[in-house]
Amino acid sequence: MDTAKPMRADARRNYERLVEEAKLAFGRHGVDASLEDIARNAGVGIGTLYRHFPTREALLETLLRDKFDSQAATARELLDDPSPVDALRTWLLDIGRTSAQYRGLSESMMTALTDETSRLYASCHAMRTGLSHLVERAREAGELREDVTTQELLLLAHAVAWASEHVGSENAVDRLFDLVFGGLRAS
Amino acid sequence: MDTAKPMRADARRNYERLVEEAKLAFGRHGVDASLEDIARNAGVGIGTLYRHFPTREALLETLLRDKFDSQAATARELLDDPSPVDALRTWLLDIGRTSAQYRGLSESMMTALTDETSRLYASCHAMRTGLSHLVERAREAGELREDVTTQELLLLAHAVAWASEHVGSENAVDRLFDLVFGGLRAS
DNA sequence: TTAATCTACGGAGGCAGCCTCCGTTTGGCT
DNA sequence: AGCCAAACGGAGGCTGCCTCCGTAGATTAA
Numbered sequence: 001m002d003t004a005k006p007m008r009a010d011a012r013r014n015y016e017r018l019v020e021e022a023k024l025a026f027g028r029h030g031v032d033a034s035l036e037d038i039a040r041n042a043g044v045g046i047g048t049l050y051r052h053f054p055t056r057e058a059l060l061e062t063l064l065r066d067k068f069d070s071q072a073a074t075a076r077e078l079l080d081d082p083s084p085v086d087a088l089r090t091w092l093l094d095i096g097r098t099s100a101q102y103r104g105l106s107e108s109m110m111t112a113l114t115d116e117t118s119r120l121y122a123s124c125h126a127m128r129t130g131l132s133h134l135v136e137r138a139r140e141a142g143e144l145r146e147d148v149t150t151q152e153l154l155l156l157a158h159a160v161a162w163a164s165e166h167v168g169s170e171n172a173v174d175r176l177f178d179l180v181f182g183g184l185r186a187s
Numbered sequence: 188m189d190t191a192k193p194m195r196a197d198a199r200r201n202y203e204r205l206v207e208e209a210k211l212a213f214g215r216h217g218v219d220a221s222l223e224d225i226a227r228n229a230g231v232g233i234g235t236l237y238r239h240f241p242t243r244e245a246l247l248e249t250l251l252r253d254k255f256d257s258q259a260a261t262a263r264e265l266l267d268d269p270s271p272v273d274a275l276r277t278w279l280l281d282i283g284r285t286s287a288q289y290r291g292l293s294e295s296m297m298t299a300l301t302d303e304t305s306r307l308y309a310s311c312h313a314m315r316t317g318l319s320h321l322v323e324r325a326r327e328a329g330e331l332r333e334d335v336t337t338q339e340l341l342l343l344a345h346a347v348a349w350a351s352e353h354v355g356s357e358n359a360v361d362r363l364f365d366l367v368f369g370g371l372r373a374s
Numbered sequence: 375t376t377a378a379t380c381t382a383c384g385g386a387g388g389c390a391g392c393c394t395c396c397g398t399t400t401g402g403c404t
Numbered sequence: 405a406g407c408c409a410a411a412c413g414g415a416g417g418c419t420g421c422c423t424c425c426g427t428a429g430a431t432t433a434a
Binding site for chain 1: 381382383384385
Binding site for chain 1: 272297298300301329330331332333335339340342343345346347349350353354362363366367368369370371372373374
């Protein structure tokens with residue numbers, strides 16, 4: 001059922017240009033970058049941008065879909081990992097890195113998770129489902145704090161991404177994640 | 188040296204009305220609330236708002252100054268607390284709660300901390316200094332992870348505040364703080 | 375090749391919010 | 405009462421969001 005009737009040549013061209021410029025703009029200015037700038041830089045009218053991407057989130061989702069898919073696949077693979085807690089940790093760190101890709105993305109993703117009408121909702125929700133299996137396994141193995149929920153873990157991963165926006169260093173996500181996962185008291 | 192020549196009666200009246208309305212608006216809509224709405228609701232022209240508070244952050248600082256002062260005082264008192272790590276924990280949790288007071292405040296505070304021209308900079312910086320003494324003491328007592336910095340602790344406290352914005356429950360800050368401070372692995 | 379069709383384009387226009395500037399009002403002092 | 409510095413207020417310029425609709429031009433049929 002590969003529906004999707006082929007796009008007209010000019011439409012496809014514009015779509016691709018918009019995606020390219022959006023990547024640049026979000027990278028430079030965060031997810032609140034001006035949509036009119038993106039359209040202008042793509043050599044396209046603002047109306048064309050809105051036709052292809054009716055909301056900012058629709059555009060964002062297009063940029064991130066590949067990443068979301070690979071993350072879902074990874075979640076499945078990690079279910080076979082010998083160490084449940086390491087598997088969980090690995091996956092959460094990956095989410096954190098993804099979420100730190102553009103400034104403001106963690107905010108958007110958390111908001112999407114509680115707004116069913118959002119274009120990002122489905123993707124974000126799917127990830128939570130994937131995560132919950134990893135959490136279950138880690139909990140059963142007795143390697144995870146008993147009372148912590150899937151939702152909380154996801155939230156903390158995004159919180160780490162948010163925090164990394166305020167740190168200069170390259171590997172901020174990894175570092176902060178290490179602190180949160182391991183705790184702050186002397187061991 | 189109590190400089191500050193007294194304000195004209197109308198000026199003082201308007202100032203106070205603006206502060207009241209700002210509290211309401213920030214409470215309802217977060218720190219990005221419309222300044223024009225605040226002025227309108229205070230029964231004052233937009234120009235008057237800007238004269239009293241040249242930036243959004245100046246307004247924010249006015250609303251929070253008392254809280255900042257009391258937090259600085261608390262930091263001094265806690266230096267005598269019998270348990271250095273509990274003292275540190277208490278203070279950080281308090282910061283987290285403050286930062287969670289208005290939606291978006293954690294973002295503003297972290298941004299202010301790295302922008303010397305910001306109206307909030309001085310207050311935020313002072314708090315970091317206060318914190319550093321508590322950190323020092325906890326570290327010397329061997330109760331705190333060796334490698335963690337003051338800056339990181341402050342950042343994590345704000346990250347918890349940020350995260351709490353995406354949780355429905357009342358005591359989200361406390362709960363998340365507990366997770367971060369204690370770590371996520373089974374104990 | 376041309377003509378007909380209808381998809382996709384572009385940007386004007388309306389709205390909201392930020393911030394500045396300056397003519398007008400008014401509180402407080404003499 | 406009269407003066408004047410202090411304070412007021414909102415018009416106006418700007419940026420960004422988003423919609424709507426007249427027009428261009430890609431595609432298809434003849």
